[in-house]
Amino acid sequence: MATTIRKKYFQRAIGVILVLIGVNIAAAYIHGRWDLTAEKRYTLSNNTIQLLKKLDSPIEIEVYLKGDYPASFKQLAQATQELLEEFREYGKQNIRFTFVNPGQGLSDSARMKFLGELTAQGIMPFNMKVQEDAHDGYAEKLIFPGAMLHYKDKKTGINLLKNQGGQDPMQTMNSSESLLEYQFASAISKLQEAEKPLIGYMMGHGESLGAEVYDALTTLQSNYNLDTLTIQTTPYIPRDFDVILFAKPAAAFSDADKFKIDQYVMNGGKVMWFIDETNASLDSLQKKESFLAFDRGLNLEDLLFRYGVRINQDIIQDLQCDAVPLVVGNVGNRPQIQPLPFPMFPLLNPTGAHPIVRNMDLVLSHFSSSLDTIRNENIKKTILLTSSRTSKTMRVPAEISWTSLKVQPNTREYRKSFIPAAVLLEGKFTSLYHNHVDPAVAGPLEQASHTPVKAETDKANAMIVVSDGDLIANAISRKDGPLQMGINEYNPGYAFANKEFMLNCLEYLTGRQGIMESRNKEITLRLLDAEKVKKEKTKWQFICFAVPVGLILLFAMVFLFIRQRRFAE
Template sequence: MATRKKYIQRAIAVVLLLTGINIAAAYFHGRWDLTKEKRYTLTSHTRQMLRQLDSPVDIEVFLKGDYPASFRQLAQATSELLEEFREYGKQNVRFTFVNPGQGMTDTARMKFLGELTAQGIMPFNMQVQQESNDGFAQKLIFPGALVHYKGKTMGVNLLKNQGGQDPMQTMNNSEALLEYQFANAISKLQQKEKPLIGYMMGHGESLGAEVYDALSTLQSNYALDTLTLQSASFISPEFNVILFAKPAGAFSEADKLKIDQYVMNGGKVLWFIDESSASMDSLHQQNAFVAVDRGLNLEDLLFRYGVRINQDLVMDLQSDVVPLVVGNVGNRPQIQPVPFPYFPMLMPTKAHPIVKNLDMVLSRFVSSMDTIKNDAVRKTVLLTTSRTSRATRLPTEVSWDVVKTQPNPREYRQQYIPTAILLEGHFTSLFHNRQDPAVVEALQRASGKPFRDATDTINKMIVVSDGDLIANAVSRKEGPLQMGINEFNPGFAFANKEFFLNCLEYLSGNSGIMEARNKELTLRLLDNGKIRQEKTKWQVICFLVPIGLILLFAMIFQFVRQRKATSY
């Protein structure tokens, strides 16, 4: 009786202990991220943003369905991340996984999928094997999500561009960017006022079809206004960032003074500069032309800030393609895409969150860049050529003949030539000790600000030596394409738009969110050769060891029972 009472007391104590643990776990609990790269740890900025949510964030993830293993893995990673979001956002973070268009009529489904595309969620065309036969069918999937907050909605692409990478690495990079994608979307939906971007005009910049995607991207994500530099008395500090997109005309000293004082007062500048006159229009009109310096008169200004765009053209064996007539069949020309060395596929350096986990970027007629020694300004190279490149000084002839002959690798020995550089620090004015008193006085009266010799705080700008990097091709059938898509090789999009947006995000002050781009997940792949060699051994171990452990436990249990029985 006493033994029975003791067992009952122990059972009650265990039940009470487990109940207490469960109640405590509902209020006090923690997690330990034991992964080397801190895969499951959110950045401090993301955690703070989620804790401060004042209204529910509803997230619809379109990764539910019969998908291949790689997409199921992406769905699992997304679910784990959003669970972590809910840890900090509590009841203000809600998410569901849905199959887009399921249960809808064909008309309603097509309309809904069109709305997803309009939100920026791009479809992925996947081949699936049919059950009835050995054939394959095309299936469109939308690896993305919609984030809803206070009546506003933003689309999130969960799958990165696949150009230049193997599918496994693409999925890995997509997983690494999940926190940034969702945190950035929530942050933008929380903005009461969008940052103001100034699109600078007056030096031959275009507002035509070739920059349609850039302007659409700016209008979708920012407040956008144009400013003609010559007609403006000064550049208003209300502009968070000003953008120079392939200027073609020379900048006067008065123009440079306005830019300089905007920078000295904390303004951010994003430069996309073509140093040479080279363009595809010239090649379309003739078999060859001589590329010369544009004469923009910006060398001294950029030099003072810490960078120089060289008067040359870069050629690279890692380049995109152009169509070339290689022969005729009857009266019809045979066209074949061939690599064009003047279209380098630029490589991200991974030295900064702007280019972390970024795919290659397409350029056209790009120049090399150098940094200038200046301890007050930190220079970070963002984009470079490959390890097989070269630079030819201007003036130089650009001809179709370059694609008709096999390139000599010994001529392409320059490695990783810089083509995009981030400058951060205390900038010194170009007009320090050389200003025209009358011009400076007029600028001070117009702006209401005194002339500054240097920046008071750390400022930043980005200089890219290719004006076409944010231009888009214009198809005769489809009209303006997305930037980073080659009209003659439309299989995938390079990461031009992503690079453009990342530059704007960083310069416009959202650097805390950019911290989440620093994540890098390590692919720990199994050795296929070792798997084949040791397959049988591990199959035997996995089969016999569990059975052996069960038998061993049974023998120990039986031995203990016999010992207890003999002791009474």
């Protein structure tokens, strides 16, 4: 009898073990995932899923977020790991990732060389203050919150920590988490491209082409195929260019030049305009105490008006602005220099309504003009950058001087809000030369391009107009040379989102709209009410301490009561 019982229990145990093995094997091949979060933070966009499923070779990802970091960075590391695990669900064995401590185990020289390579790949360092011992002060520690992606013989770096000027640190981390999917998906998409889009950097009208646009040109060369094109010496703009870019032209455009641009647009070409409508510049102000700002006379008003926008002959002034150093007095024989806010250097706000500017930091600008959109049912206008709530415009011609900086701004004059400074135009554009084409101009273009003159685009097209040519310019340091765009030479520790804005615009125009949809993801930051926490702190401390203890005592009393009743019977 005892042997039969043991045999029966043994068979049951074997059966349970076999069932568990079968369940584990089935779970390895058949399993489901449910995202129960309100904002669907663990759900990838359809375009990202399709991108991962089509991988033909492994993507090796090194994430540099391993180490003794504060809680906020550990949270970013955890969010990155969760995202990459989700990537692996769809990319299978083609997604491989590791978390490493950059430079660990290397000699000082090898470590500096390795960190230099990270910076060269665009992974920017973050200077973090840490307290190594309770009795010591704070020490500075250089960390690289980024990741390196390797695909076949190519590699690219991405920054996981996004700068958010003036934001709460928790909100900065929240914005960084929101952009993780886009960051990785965009990098993977670029690595897989067989041929990079071709960008035409337009010349012939005094456009910037020197140290002042060094960062813009090197950034374009790193992410795209780049070529220059002098518009006067070419009979037409080849359609091989995916996007043409005008960077701060200074000379007037002739009708022949505008006709070439117009027909490029009519044939589906896309344009990025960085236009300074006035001649105002910091160089002019540095050479003398004051100068007269006036209209450049670029002769682009009619062309842009036809496409749906007008750049006004004015300068935006904003209380939300960058600072410039100014001599405010003398201490002994030495001048006393103090950074003073310069309202004509507004920090432009991303509107947040479009993937190009979603979760993006402020953008530094110099002497921007206001934009007006023109009513046109065929063209959709999306404002990308605006001034703040406290701004105004100054009509040109006008005198600009250093003296004005020493006067406290009258806040009652800054009554305008959200003045547009950058706009995306999308739709079917109509030619400026519709019904009045000059045969002497049209003939050579048709003959050279083998394409008839068009009166409108066959399908929807797009262009972006920015009313500041200096937005993609960089400061030049006497010590370090050209800096990154968006950095004030006198405050080099912080970079605004100028580079990110330029790259996002080009990504959108070159046809990567699908990947950019993941920029719309927004993770809700659910913070505790600090005032309520302070007021009810004692109550909740008591509840957290007393309730668990009370439940245990209650369970013990009930258990003893039932036990006594049972054995009493």
